[in-house]
Amino acid sequence: MFAVYAAEPSPQDPLAALRIGERPEPVAPEGWVRVSVRAASLNMHDLWTLRGVGIKPDQFPMTLGCDGAGVLEDGTEVVLHSVIGDPSWSGEETLDPKRTLLTEKHQGSFADTIVVPARNALPKPAALSFAEGACMGTAWLTAYRMLFVKSGLRPGQTMLVQGASGGVSTALIQLGRAAGYRVWVTGRSEEKRALAEELGAHATFESGARLPERVDAVFETVGKATWSHSMKALKPGGIIVISGSTSGPDADAELNRLFFLQLRVVGSTMGTREELADLLRFCEISGVRPKIGAELPLERAEEGFRAMLDGETAGKIVFTR
Template sequence: MFAVYAAEPQPESPLDALRVGERPDPEVPDGWVSVSVRAASLNMHDLWTLRGVGIKAEQFPMILGCDGAGVLADGSEVVLHGVIGDTSHGDETFDPKRSLLTEKYQGTFADKVAVPARNVLPKPRSLSFGEAACMGTAWLTAYRMLFTRSGLRPGQTMLVQGASGGVSTALVSLGKAAGMRVWVTGRTEEKRALAVSLGADEAFESGARLPERVDAVFETVGKATWGHSMKSLKPGGAIVVSGATSGPDAGADLQRLFFMQIRVIGSMMGNRDELADLLAFCDLKGLRPTIGSELPMTEAKTGFEQMLAGETAGKIVFTR
């Protein structure tokens, strides 16, 4: 079958590991299903896989793609949940042996993908395959950060660091729909304008002094924005962290942390129930992900180049 895959780990030049070609059809164990992929979205996790982060060398070649949407053998249209773990923990994201597609199991940038039967959910008719393909990673991550982890209430003020990535644009849309006052930062006027068009109440230059302190900051950037995030919070406020694209070695500023009683909360993806709730919420509110670029999978390298260069304005989606 056709697939977009990582041939080997390339820590310094990840795109050198990218291949577009033929791979074997997936094996489908008992309790699993095969999904014919119609669309899948690109995530930073795919670049980490190309670099060899979170995957052992002997697991290459690895088909890329953490999420997607497609069709079952009976014609049912489905959205994929990319976290595979033991549900005896109550929440599969807390399973210490959990895995994402592309870490242990082959991913979605292919004609077909095999996943556990519980990892497919009905696709709302209101979402296209391309839109639904954005739900399982970026939007699910944003949903968990906001609704499960942050403790925010409608009417409070949230700051999203970085205005144009997949998780950031999802946070803006979800926060606005939930009744938050949404502020964002962005490096360029174009990216700030995108956030405002999605419903952000205010957009500021990166590192700018804010008119007042906020109740929570949503962090996916890391080192480049951490100091600003800490200084932007009210006493007792929270930083919810789900990534560190600019590097993880941020200065902790422990004195401010304890003096202001700031809460630092980690968040990773989301569970199946949260994905079901997210799909229902988007259907109810008429929310749609922002797709900045939609490309056939045969042109996957172009999408990876855009992400590597930071030329994102929403999600990059690959279609079959």
């Protein structure tokens, strides 16, 4: 079958490990289902896989793609949930110490066909296209959990999103606006700030700019480059919800500010199957749809990877079949 895959780990030059070509057809174990992929979206996690982060060397070659949407063999249209837990785990799957994401242990969605546990294929609302559904399982689910499960924000309060154009950031803007929060966003360029305003941000600011007032919550995916600004932006008692650190993890913790102002820092990783079902329902009811910055045939996947590596994103990058 046709697929986009990582041939080997390449820490310094991730695109050197990218391959586009034929891979063996997957076999579905008992309790798993085959999904004919119609669309799959690109995530930063795919670049980390090419670098060899979060995957053992003996797992290569690895078909890339954490999430997607497609059709079961009986014709049911589905959206993929990419968190695959240990069958013996009975708690929340994001806390399962043996959990993995697609492409860490199991082959991913940038292919004609993928196999996943049956519970990881959720019915796709008819109102969502395959391309829109393909954005839900990683970036949008991460944003949904950060905002509605972890932050504790109430409608009417002010949230700050650090970074204006990535998949999680654009989802936070759209979900926050739809839920009645005042949404502020930082961005490195006028173009990125304009995109945030187009998606519903009430105000945008240059990266690191002094804000008109402090905010109730900051949503972090950048890490080192924005951490100090995030800490300074919070009201006493405010919260930072962090789900990534694309600019590096070794930020100054600013512990004096943390304890003196009684700030809170909360980590957030992906989301549960039930949260994905709720997200799909929320989008169906509210009319919110993901911002797709580029839609490319899978054969042109390298263009999408290069745009993400260069930081030239304007919403989600989706590959179609």
